Amino acid sequence: xxxxxxxxxxxxxxxxxxxxAPAPASFAQSTVRPAPAGIDRSAADPVEPEDTLAELTxxxxxxxxxxxxxxxxxxxxLQEGAEDENAxxxxxxxxxxxxxxxxxxxxxxxxxxxxxxxPREDSTPPPDLEGRTITASPxxxxxxxxxxxxxxxxxxxGQGCYSxxxxxxxxxxxxxxxxxxxxxxxxxxxxxxxxxxSYVANCTPVGSPSYLYxxxxxxxxxxxxxxxxxxxxxxxxxxxxxxxxxxxxxxRAVAYSDGWNADPSCGGGSCxxxxxxxxxx
Numbered sequence: 001x002x003x004x005x006x007x008x009x010x011x012x013x014x015x016x017x018x019x020x021a022p023a024p025a026s027f028a029q030s031t032v033r034p035a036p037a038g039i040d041r042s043a044a045d046p047v048e049p050e051d052t053l054a055e056l057t058x059x060x061x062x063x064x065x066x067x068x069x070x071x072x073x074x075x076x077x078l079q080e081g082a083e084d085e086n087a088x089x090x091x092x093x094x095x096x097x098x099x100x101x102x103x104x105x106x107x108x109x110x111x112x113x114x115x116x117x118x119p120r121e122d123s124t125p126p127p128d129l130e131g132r133t134i135t136a137s138p139x140x141x142x143x144x145x146x147x148x149x150x151x152x153x154x155x156x157x158g159q160g161c162y163s164x165x166x167x168x169x170x171x172x173x174x175x176x177x178x179x180x181x182x183x184x185x186x187x188x189x190x191x192x193x194x195x196x197x198s199y200v201a202n203c204t205p206v207g208s209p210s211y212l213y214x215x216x217x218x219x220x221x222x223x224x225x226x227x228x229x230x231x232x233x234x235x236x237x238x239x240x241x242x243x244x245x246x247x248x249x250x251x252r253a254v255a256y257s258d259g260w261n262a263d264p265s266c267g268g269g270s271c272x273x274x275x276x277x278x279x280x281x
Contacts, residue, residue: 048230050076053112054101054139060086060146066101068114069230072220075118076231077244083161083201087240089150092166093197093280094244096120102128103149110135118247161203161274165242170279173256175203175272178264181257186279193279195246196220196230198254201274204267206238212266213259214273218243221251234259235273252279 050067057063060081067076075097079088090104098115110133116125161175170189173179186193202214218231235241246252256275260266 045229047232048072048228050231052138053114054105054141056105056139056144057142058086058089058144058146060089062086062089062146064089064104066097066112066115072222072228072230074220074230074245074247075115077242078231078233079242081240083203083206083238083240087150088165088199088242089146091149092199092242092244093278094195095280097247098129099126102126102132104144104147105141106144107132109141110137110139112136112139161201161272163201163274165199165276166197166278168278169276172276173274175201175274177266177269177272178262179258179272180262181255182275183253183255184277186252189279190281192249192251193246193281194249195244195280196252196254196277197242197244197280198277199240199242199275200233200235200256201240202235202237203273204237204271208237208267208271210236211259212237212271214275215257215259216241216243216275217255218245219253219255220246221253227253249281 048069048071050069052065052067054066055063056065062079062081065076065078067078068074069076077090077094077097077100079090081087090100094100097118098111098120101111101115111129113134113136116134164172171184173182186196196218198216198218200214200216202212204212204214213234213236215232215234217229217233219227219229222228230245231243233241233243254277258271258273260271263271
């Protein structure tokens, strides 16, 4: 169920130059409030680099990547899959990247050392860490069994683009044709938070042109008051993507747009996506 929200801030569409067709003249843009200073509206604003800590694939086809950004000292968790075929294998929203990794992987896999450095309220090592090898090298594993902690995902897989991924959320916009781009700010919910958690499912039919992507970007506000882009994901037709990013309490933002300029006539109304997310402390 949704938490009580205050104002929601719309943001201009960001499309790939030369790929997405311009919006038709008959498409009326809604009146929007300007985004807070510091968010770059251009398509070329840089993304904070991420170093891969672990790249995992599971037998159900889900790809999972744990990452770390040295410049912000924050962590990332990316999950990707195909609509109606699979669902996230790591329970969301995330509360600890180390716990998420331990829950998702078998005991014989090494644990990336940097995951142990993430700030945690409880400094006691999790029991599941006992006996695990610690490594400074990226962990790569294929064909992993889906963990029992992912049982919740069975209620999502196979239900197409209209499922609710999170047990609770700050926003959930079901797939409709012509959905306008939007940005959500943690300042409209809990203020400074540890994580941004975002899920996008592109309901546009599989086999549609690649420029008909759904897009989401994740930001944090630095000490200068500027928003730094931490992630920029494009979800192809018939696929889903979930991204969690953070570790320390900061003001955060998640922005959404698409590759068809929110044109409700795209694909006879079949170009649509679901977006859902929550800021967690």
